[in-house]
Amino acid sequence: NQWQFWNTQPVPKMDDPFPENSGPIDVIKKPEDVQKEPYNLPAGFEWCNLNLKNKDDLDQLYTLLVENYVEDDDNMFRFDYSREFLRWALSPPGQYEDWLAGVRVTKTKKLVGFISGIPVHMVLQKKDNIKMTEINFLCVNKKLRSKRLAPVLIKEITRRVNIKNMWQAVYTAGVLIPKPISIAQYFHRSLNPKKLIEINFSSLGKNQTMARVQKLYKLPEETTIQGLRPFTKKDAAAVTPLLNKYLEQFDLYHSFSVEDVKHYFTPVENVIYSYVVESQDKQITDFFSFYCLPSTIINHPKHNQLRAAYSYYHFSTATPLKDLIYNALILAKKYDFDVFNALNLMENTQFLDELLFSPGDGNLHYYLYNWRLSEQFKPSQLGMVLV
Numbered sequence: 001n002q003w004q005f006w007n008t009q010p011v012p013k014m015d016d017p018f019p020e021n022s023g024p025i026d027v028i029k030k031p032e033d034v035q036k037e038p039y040n041l042p043a044g045f046e047w048c049n050l051n052l053k054n055k056d057d058l059d060q061l062y063t064l065l066v067e068n069y070v071e072d073d074d075n076m077f078r079f080d081y082s083r084e085f086l087r088w089a090l091s092p093p094g095q096y097e098d099w100l101a102g103v104r105v106t107k108t109k110k111l112v113g114f115i116s117g118i119p120v121h122m123v124l125q126k127k128d129n130i131k132m133t134e135i136n137f138l139c140v141n142k143k144l145r146s147k148r149l150a151p152v153l154i155k156e157i158t159r160r161v162n163i164k165n166m167w168q169a170v171y172t173a174g175v176l177i178p179k180p181i182s183i184a185q186y187f188h189r190s191l192n193p194k195k196l197i198e199i200n201f202s203s204l205g206k207n208q209t210m211a212r213v214q215k216l217y218k219l220p221e222e223t224t225i226q227g228l229r230p231f232t233k234k235d236a237a238a239v240t241p242l243l244n245k246y247l248e249q250f251d252l253y254h255s256f257s258v259e260d261v262k263h264y265f266t267p268v269e270n271v272i273y274s275y276v277v278e279s280q281d282k283q284i285t286d287f288f289s290f291y292c293l294p295s296t297i298i299n300h301p302k303h304n305q306l307r308a309a310y311s312y313y314h315f316s317t318a319t320p321l322k323d324l325i326y327n328a329l330i331l332a333k334k335y336d337f338d339v340f341n342a343l344n345l346m347e348n349t350q351f352l353d354e355l356l357f358s359p360g361d362g363n364l365h366y367y368l369y370n371w372r373l374s375e376q377f378k379p380s381q382l383g384m385v386l387v
């Protein structure tokens with residue numbers, strides 16, 4: 001049956017009851033209990049560690065993902081993470097070189113499988129501080145599906161994480177597997193409605209004209225918040241405590257170090273865009289960011305790429321959140337994005353309706369590995385955004 005593999009893993013069964021207290025599912029182990037040698041691959045395949053400072057490795061990872069990674073439910077779009085984006089997302093402070101695990105064809109050295117982990121300091125239910133891994137980019141070449149490579153990739157990255165004395169993981173997926181800790185809904189805000197309608201990402205309402213829709217979603221040329229400016233590394237010392245303070249209200253979040261903030265939020269064109277609001281007396285009062293994740297438009301005669309911005313982290317102490325995100329929309333439009341996506345986590349429901357976001361046709365499921373929570377989280381209890 002379909003969850004054969006997941007039934008062997010330390011994750012809750014779909015119908016398990018919630019315990020009084022949250023805690024690990026597996027028996028407590030030590031790094032020395034973990035097998036030293038990598039898991040066996042089918043004949044003809046071999047493990048490799050990708051080094052994204054190496055241009056060939058980066059090109060191979062880019063190509064594997066752009067051809068084989070996640071598509072929407074109607075197979076009209078496929079994520080197209082850029083090389084620069086992958087380098088940014090997979091080289092945070094404290095990264096381990098064997099946490100970028102690739103599978104190559106022994107004969108040709110072609111990369112046909114990949115899974116990544118990055119270290120995160122998570123805070124759960126305002127009480128459990130856990131150093132764990134954030135798993136992402138699990139991908140197997142389309143021609144090799146049902147060779148059961150994904151379970152081996154998952155077991156191998158688990159082994160490599162356990163050897164570092166870490167025993168939990170956080171990950172997301174569009175698909176339902178045992179067992180989501182929360183299910184977020186995604187929303188999108190049109191920036192270029194004409195293109196979105198041409199590529200069938202959106203559709204014209206029955207009594208709507210194109211002119212009417214373009215007027216509805218029109219945005220000012222310039223931002224509207226006094227003191228708004230791009231984030232720079234020099235702001236990291238001031239932003240870090242304010243961001244962590246904002247995130248403390250949620251039951252699942254990544255506690256950022258100053259070095260994390262420098263890495264994750266220093267603007268990189270076509271990767272990450274971050275802004276602060278600075279008061280007259282030079283105090284930082286607010287912050288927002290969005291990341292750039294285009295999608296290939298599969299088999300379209302006129303357009304081949306959808307330029308999408310995704311809401312990332314923010315905090316507000318003086319400017320209403322909806323005004324911050326309104327300015328994010330203005331900037332995303334100015335940088336020629338076609339759509340601005342957001343999830344209904346954190347306090348995002350405060351702005352989704354007013355800023356004209358429409359619900360998407362799918363959900364993003366959040367998961368924890370080897371940690372049984374005492375409750376199911378509403379999306380508004382989630383304070384973590386994955387790329």
Ligand SMILES: COc1cccc(CC(=N)NC(=O)c2cccnc2OC2CCNCC2)c1
Nearest residue numbers: 070071072077078079172174186295341386387
């Ligand atoms: C528009 O192009 C797409 C290409 C592939 C898949 C999807 C649907 C989808 N699965 N969307 C999301 O997962 C999503 C929707 C809104 C915000 N963040 C999201 O996912 C992020 C976070 C998880 N990793 C992928 C990117 C859309």
